[in-house]
Amino acid sequence: MAQRVLFLCTHNSARSQMAEALLRQLSDGRVVVASAGSEARGVHALAVAALAELGIEIRDAESKTFERYLGQPWDAVITVCDAANESCPVFPGAARRLHWSFPDPSAVAGSETERLAAFRAVRDAIAAQLRAWLAEAAPAAESRPAQ
Numbered sequence: 235m236a237q238r239v240l241f242l243c244t245h246n247s248a249r250s251q252m253a254e255a256l257l258r259q260l261s262d263g264r265v266v267v268a269s270a271g272s273e274a275r276g277v278h279a280l281a282v283a284a285l286a287e288l289g290i291e292i293r294d295a296e297s298k299t300f301e302r303y304l305g306q307p308w309d310a311v312i313t314v315c316d317a318a319n320e321s322c323p324v325f326p327g328a329a330r331r332l333h334w335s336f337p338d339p340s341a342v343a344g345s346e347t348e349r350l351a352a353f354r355a356v357r358d359a360i361a362a363q364l365r366a367w368l369a370e371a372a373p374a375a376e377s378r379p380a381q
Contacts, residue, residue, distance in 0.1 A: 240310070250270065337356060
């Protein structure tokens with residue numbers, strides 16, 4: 235059975251959306267992944283652009299609230315913003331609760347180029363965190379008996 239991971243952020247518009255799409259790609263489908271927020275504000279156009287640079291298409295992604303996922307079993311629920319971490323310290327159905335703090339690229343002011351650079355930096359930081367996390371989890375998965 236595939237591992238199930240839920241990413242939470244306040245608006246489910248940038249960081250959690252990027253984390254969801256990146257984990258889906260990096261795990262080659264070995265992980266069932268979703269994202270949500272305490273509010274649904276729509277997917278940020280610069281998050282779409284930053285992922286498109288890597289060949290990841292999220293133009294049709296939907297911004298969702300976490301209520302949709304309450305009561306479902308999750309191997310890991312990971313907050314990717316400090317506000318979500320504070321407002322959602324416990325998530326029912328989560329085997330593990332993790333917090334990875336990433337700056338909010340939506341809060342960056344400046345030109346389109348400067349703002350896109352902020353989204354790229356957060357995208358790359360999330361990807362690096364996911365690669366490290368997957369590498370850490372791989373030995374444990376390999377040592378499990380076949381089912």
